[in-house]
Amino acid sequence: MTKALVRARAILRTGLDDRGRTRIETMRSDPPITLRQTGPGEVHLVSTGAGPLGGDRLRLDVEVAEGTSLTVRSIASTLVLPGTGASLMEIHVYVASGGSLVFAPEPTVLAAGCDHRMTTAVTLAPDASLFWREEIVFGRHGERPGRCHSRFDATAGGRPLLRQELVVGDPDSDGSPAVFGTARCVGSTLITTECKEAEVAEGVAVLPLAGPGTLVSALAADAVELRNRLSWGESRVSV
Amino acid sequence: MNGAPGQPPTPGLAGLLLLADSRLPAGGHAHSGGAEEACRVGAISGPEDLARFLRGRLATAGRVAAALAWSACAGAGESTGAAESAWRLLDAEADARIASPAQRLASRTQGRLLVRTAKRIWPSPALATLAREVPDGAHHPIALGVAAQAAGCTPEQAAMAAAYTSVTGAATAAVRLLGLDPVTVHRVLADLPYDSVIAEQHDWSALPAHAAPALDLLAEQHLRTEVRLFVS
Numbered sequence: 001m002t003k004a005l006v007r008a009r010a011i012l013r014t015g016l017d018d019r020g021r022t023r024i025e026t027m028r029s030d031p032p033i034t035l036r037q038t039g040p041g042e043v044h045l046v047s048t049g050a051g052p053l054g055g056d057r058l059r060l061d062v063e064v065a066e067g068t069s070l071t072v073r074s075i076a077s078t079l080v081l082p083g084t085g086a087s088l089m090e091i092h093v094y095v096a097s098g099g100s101l102v103f104a105p106e107p108t109v110l111a112a113g114c115d116h117r118m119t120t121a122v123t124l125a126p127d128a129s130l131f132w133r134e135e136i137v138f139g140r141h142g143e144r145p146g147r148c149h150s151r152f153d154a155t156a157g158g159r160p161l162l163r164q165e166l167v168v169g170d171p172d173s174d175g176s177p178a179v180f181g182t183a184r185c186v187g188s189t190l191i192t193t194e195c196k197e198a199e200v201a202e203g204v205a206v207l208p209l210a211g212p213g214t215l216v217s218a219l220a221a222d223a224v225e226l227r228n229r230l231s232w233g234e235s236r237v238s239v
Numbered sequence: 240m241n242g243a244p245g246q247p248p249t250p251g252l253a254g255l256l257l258l259a260d261s262r263l264p265a266g267g268h269a270h271s272g273g274a275e276e277a278c279r280v281g282a283i284s285g286p287e288d289l290a291r292f293l294r295g296r297l298a299t300a301g302r303v304a305a306a307l308a309w310s311a312c313a314g315a316g317e318s319t320g321a322a323e324s325a326w327r328l329l330d331a332e333a334d335a336r337i338a339s340p341a342q343r344l345a346s347r348t349q350g351r352l353l354v355r356t357a358k359r360i361w362p363s364p365a366l367a368t369l370a371r372e373v374p375d376g377a378h379h380p381i382a383l384g385v386a387a388q389a390a391g392c393t394p395e396q397a398a399m400a401a402a403y404t405s406v407t408g409a410a411t412a413a414v415r416l417l418g419l420d421p422v423t424v425h426r427v428l429a430d431l432p433y434d435s436v437i438a439e440q441h442d443w444s445a446l447p448a449h450a451a452p453a454l455d456l457l458a459e460q461h462l463r464t465e466v467r468l469f470v471s
Contacts, residue, residue: 151448153444153448159331160331160332160334160335160444161335162335162338163332163335163336163444163446163448164336164338164448164449164450165447165448165449165450166449166450167298167449170298172294172295172297172298172432172435173294173295173298173299173451175291176291176292176294176295176296176298176451176453177277177282177283177288177291177292177295177453178273178277178291178292178293178295178296178299178300178451178453178454178457179295179298179299179451179452179453179454180452180453181282181453183452183453186452188452198339198340198341198459198462199459200456200459200460200463203456204456205339205455205456205459207338207339207340207455207459208340209334209335209338210331210334210335210337210340210343211331211334211335215338217338217452217455217456218452219452219453219456
């Protein structure tokens with residue numbers, strides 16, 4: 001393969017306009033991560049280019065200023081492909097006091113042979129609010145996925161709120177009834193709304209965290225079922 | 240034998256054996272680590288399923304427990320002992336890695352019982368501080384790490400005890416629930432890659448955090464199942 005390895009760093013920052021409304025202060029795209037404003041305080045991630053491919057190192061920085069609200073979605077799912085070495089997607093997020101972030105892109109699909117690393121670090125100031133959905137699909141239809149190792153770290157007011165790593169494509173955890181069972185997709189939504197009681201339904205649980213938040217965690221046979229299960233769980237967390 | 244009399248072959252070994260023994264009166268036998276629910280729903284029906292369950296459990300919950308036990312043992316062993324608020328911080332790091340409230344409860348219940356037992360077997364300042372600082376019960380791997388230090392173990396041995404006990408309770412439960420051949424199940428236990436989940440730890444915020452979504456679901460379903468032999 002002769003394709004040059006991609007290094008990209010996109011930046012997204014909000015601020016308040018003079019009437020106290022959210023405006024997008026910085027929106028620096030860096031292909032293949034292209035950002036498009038699609039509404040007030042709403043930005044879509046548009047992938048301009050295939051991948052990530054093995055060897056690519058992509059980074060997105062998101063900063064939500066005090067008292068502002070931002071929603072980030074994506075146009076399509078992300079297909080992680082093999083290439084030269086491992087690919088990396090790194091996301092760094094800061095939400096200031098009174099700020100609110102909804103981050104709900106389409107799923108990440110792990111193609112055969114991929115070797116992907118995802119790290120997300122979310123820092124929440126006291127009184128920041130967050131809705132963060134993450135979905136991983138183990139291969140396209142009928143495909144065995146490559147490897148993926150994701151790590152998600154969220155702190156709230158300086159205290160650890162949620163730290164989770166997922167490993168796909170590891171012989172010890174693949175097909176284990178303790179980890180993913182027979183599922184082909186895994187997903188979760190972290191919401192900084194406290195709910196009193198845990199709930200559980202087929203393939204999905206609503207889990208009140210020890211800190212100020214709730215995790216909806218789901219396993220499913222396909223991406224549609226996964227989204228349905230997560231949506232059900234999200235609807236149980238009263239806003 | 241020409242070794243010096245009274246010189247143990249490996250320091251801490253006796254403490255490790257006592258801590259990892261299922262006969263330690265600390266209530267570990269009452270927990271199946273999700274295995275009871277997995278058997279009930281048919282996710283474990285024989286030795287092959289059980290082996291996959293235990294491998295996955297070791298690679299996730301076992302790895303996290305080993306890292307916490309390592310950190311707790313090392314912290315308890317520092318000359319001054321971990322500062323009082325440090326225990327609450329490590330406890331919060333454990334909390335952030337256990338999304339399921341049912342599993343947090345099971346972990347704290349076992350931790351509280353272990354601290355109570357260990358304080359009488361191996362009295363130590365660190366165990367007393369931990370009991371005082373986390374009165375609702377420290378998470379089990381942290382209790383295990385501090386107890387291991389009190390019993391003369393190294394952090395590596397504490398991590399091994401945590402990795403080992405992360406799967407033995409589930410294995411024994413499956414033997415009892417499904418009537419599996421205990422020798423076959425011990426063969427499964429003997430084949431597990433315990434060493435692969437043990438590593439030196441320094442930065443608490445960066446400790447492994449391997450999640451097991453199926454275990455979370457099983458733990459919550461189990462609490463809602465009417466007939467239960469095991470607490471978790």
